[in-house]
Amino acid sequence: MTNETATGQIIIVGAGECGGRAAVALRERGWKGKVTVVGEETLPPYERPQLSKGFLTKKVETSTFGNADSTKFGPLEIEHLVNVKVESLDRAAHSLSLADGRHLSYDRLLLATGASARRPSIPGGEMALCLRTSADAENIRTRLHPGRKVVIIGGGLIGLEVAASATIQGCSVTLIERNDKVLSRCAPISIAGIVEARHRAEGVRFIFGTGVKSIEDRTDGLLVSTTAGLTLDADVVIAGIGALPNVALAKAAGLAVDNGISTNEFLQTSDPDIYAAGDCASTVHPLLDGVRLRLESWRSALEQGERAARNILGEDVRQGTLPWFWSDQFELCLQVVGLPQTGGTTIERWLSPDALLNFHLDGEGRLVAASAVGQLNLIAKDIRVAEMLIARRARPDPRLLAEPTYRLKTLLAA
Amino acid sequence: MIANWIDACAAGDIENEDVIRFDHEGQTFAIYRTEDDRYFATAGLCTHEAVHLSSGLVMGTIIECPKHNGRFDFTSGKAKGAPVCVDLRTFPVKVEDDRVYVQIDA
Ligand SMILES: Cc1cc2nc3c(=O)[nH]c(=O)nc-3n(C[C@H](O)[C@H](O)[C@H](O)COP(=O)(O)OP(=O)(O)OC[C@H]3O[C@@H](n4cnc5c(N)ncnc54)[C@H](O)[C@@H]3O)c2cc1C
Ligand code: FES
Numbered sequence: 280m281t282n283e284t285a286t287g288q289i290i291i292v293g294a295g296e297c298g299g300r301a302a303v304a305l306r307e308r309g310w311k312g313k314v315t316v317v318g319e320e321t322l323p324p325y326e327r328p329q330l331s332k333g334f335l336t337k338k339v340e341t342s343t344f345g346n347a348d349s350t351k352f353g354p355l356e357i358e359h360l361v362n363v364k365v366e367s368l369d370r371a372a373h374s375l376s377l378a379d380g381r382h383l384s385y386d387r388l389l390l391a392t393g394a395s396a397r398r399p400s401i402p403g404g405e406m407a408l409c410l411r412t413s414a415d416a417e418n419i420r421t422r423l424h425p426g427r428k429v430v431i432i433g434g435g436l437i438g439l440e441v442a443a444s445a446t447i448q449g450c451s452v453t454l455i456e457r458n459d460k461v462l463s464r465c466a467p468i469s470i471a472g473i474v475e476a477r478h479r480a481e482g483v484r485f486i487f488g489t490g491v492k493s494i495e496d497r498t499d500g501l502l503v504s505t506t507a508g509l510t511l512d513a514d515v516v517i518a519g520i521g522a523l524p525n526v527a528l529a530k531a532a533g534l535a536v537d538n539g540i541s542t543n544e545f546l547q548t549s550d551p552d553i554y555a556a557g558d559c560a561s562t563v564h565p566l567l568d569g570v571r572l573r574l575e576s577w578r579s580a581l582e583q584g585e586r587a588a589r590n591i592l593g594e595d596v597r598q599g600t601l602p603w604f605w606s607d608q609f610e611l612c613l614q615v616v617g618l619p620q621t622g623g624t625t626i627e628r629w630l631s632p633d634a635l636l637n638f639h640l641d642g643e644g645r646l647v648a649a650s651a652v653g654q655l656n657l658i659a660k661d662i663r664v665a666e667m668l669i670a671r672r673a674r675p676d677p678r679l680l681a682e683p684t685y686r687l688k689t690l691l692a693a
Numbered sequence: 694m695i696a697n698w699i700d701a702c703a704a705g706d707i708e709n710e711d712v713i714r715f716d717h718e719g720q721t722f723a724i725y726r727t728e729d730d731r732y733f734a735t736a737g738l739c740t741h742e743a744v745h746l747s748s749g750l751v752m753g754t755i756i757e758c759p760k761h762n763g764r765f766d767f768t769s770g771k772a773k774g775a776p777v778c779v780d781l782r783t784f785p786v787k788v789e790d791d792r793v794y795v796q797i798d799a
Contacts, residue, residue: 303775347774605761655760656745656759659750660748686708688710
């Protein structure tokens with residue numbers, strides 16, 4: 280489709296971070312036809328990252344921090360249908376059926392359906408609270424009072440962030456993790472160790488190497504039983520055991536799905552009129568040797584949304600920024616760029632006794648990822664420089680990387 | 694309104710293509726030096742989540758927020774797109790006798 284054709288209808292399913300960015304990007308790129316965003320939630324796009332951080336610790340008061348794009352829907356004449364689910368997709372007819380009985384036709388479609396929190400499939404699993412939406416966060420927040428016993432299932436990013444926030448709220452927190460360490464999916468062991476130690480220093484208890492077998496409702500609270508035979512009393516149980524991509528709509532319509540809606544590097548699905556982006560999409564990643572990845576990160580959601588919009592309008596931009604995420608726990612900041620597990624050698628750069636940056640190099644000495652933990656002002660610049668070096672496929676001198684007084688930015692001039 | 698020129702730092706306190714934080718009477722600023730030795734000043738906190746921009750990376754005339762990489766042109770204060778949508782306030786700067794002065798309204 281081209282900008283000049285003022286007719287035509289572009290529909291975006293999902294009014295999250297990704298869908299919102301895509302809608303605004305279409306207008307920024309000059310699209311004058313119709314843009315409709317259909318969202319199951321009742322709100323304009325809002326920022327989820329705060330839900331487990333500032334909102335739970337009461338640093339921010341609203342769970343619906345409208346993001347930069349949501350304020351532009353009105354002025355840019357982007358139609359937003361709220362509180363309505365897209366039930367089915369008829370690709371041959373180019374039409375969508377909504378839960379309220381309406382039908383919409385599209386010329387091009389973007390699926391930005393995101394992901395849903397995975398629920399524990401154990402007896403009583405429905406009593407564990409999950410955190411994905413502002414409503415989930417409001418519900419959890421009302422239960423985090425000083426002295427409350429909180430059991431968290433899962434030592435990934437969400438589990439740890441909630442553990443930190445609940446601790447800050449004065450709760451007594453126990454975290455149960457099936458693996459023998461936290462963050463095993465996304466950060467190297469040195470960083471996981473620093474994070475765990477920080478949590479322990481604040482009083483968080485960890486139970487490693489065991490799953491949760493059941494949750495029972497007792498008159499005086501909940502009883503959590505682990506697969507190792509331990510039992511724990513709890514006032515609140517919160518599960519942070521991952522998210523599942525919302526692919527039902529795509530699957531039923533016969534689109535290729537492979538741990539997310541499959542797209543090529545241009546974010547186009549197996550149907551050329553349909554694109555997918557954000558947490559719901561598994562895309563071929565050109566910077567990572569064409570590996571197929573589903574990223575669950577805020578910046579990827581924004582970037583992919585924007586690039587999908589441009590491609591819908593006839594550009595050919597590859598999605599190609601590196602995986603990047605951050606996390607905040609107590610005063611510790613975590614930032615990771617690239618995929619640390621793809622590196623063989625790790626070079627450590629200690630920026631202070633409790634700020635560590637790891638550079639992950641592959642067999643040829645090429646920088647493929649960097650991961651850091653510590654105060655934001657110590658780690659952020661170096662991570663950003665590392666990101667640019669990774670994108671250039673640079674092979675920096677390991678001795679310089681390890682030397683904290685060396686100004687890393689100098690390597691960019693080389 | 695009386696405009697005051699405040700002595701903020703020595704010209705050499707900021708490296709080329711870099712930024713420092715400057716606090717004055719309860720306000721915080723970010724002062725920038727470009728590769729070609731021009732100096733600029735903006736409000737010190739990101740308009741997204743009030744993080745100190747001085748921990749961010751300067752590239753050309755762009756300051757990138759250390760927290761979520763929101764970008765601003767520090768010569769104009771313009772926010773360059775999601776996640777930041779509110780521009781930064783800018784302040785006039787002059788360099789005299791190797792000192793950097795920022796004009797702050799009193
Ligand atoms: C608590 C929390 C903390 C996080 N913290 C961080 C962090 O610190 N750093 C980081 O990088 N990332 C973080 N993330 C991840 C980040 O928020 C996501 O990557 C991002 O929200 C993905 O955006 P999205 O638009 O792809 O999906 P979503 O935000 O999930 O939006 C998808 C939307 O589509 C709607 N939808 C789905 N199916 C349909 C349908 N059939 N019809 C209509 N509407 C539909 C959904 O209701 C939803 O509103 C966090 C996530 C959570 C939940
Ligand atoms: S705090 Fe600056 S971009 Fe978010």
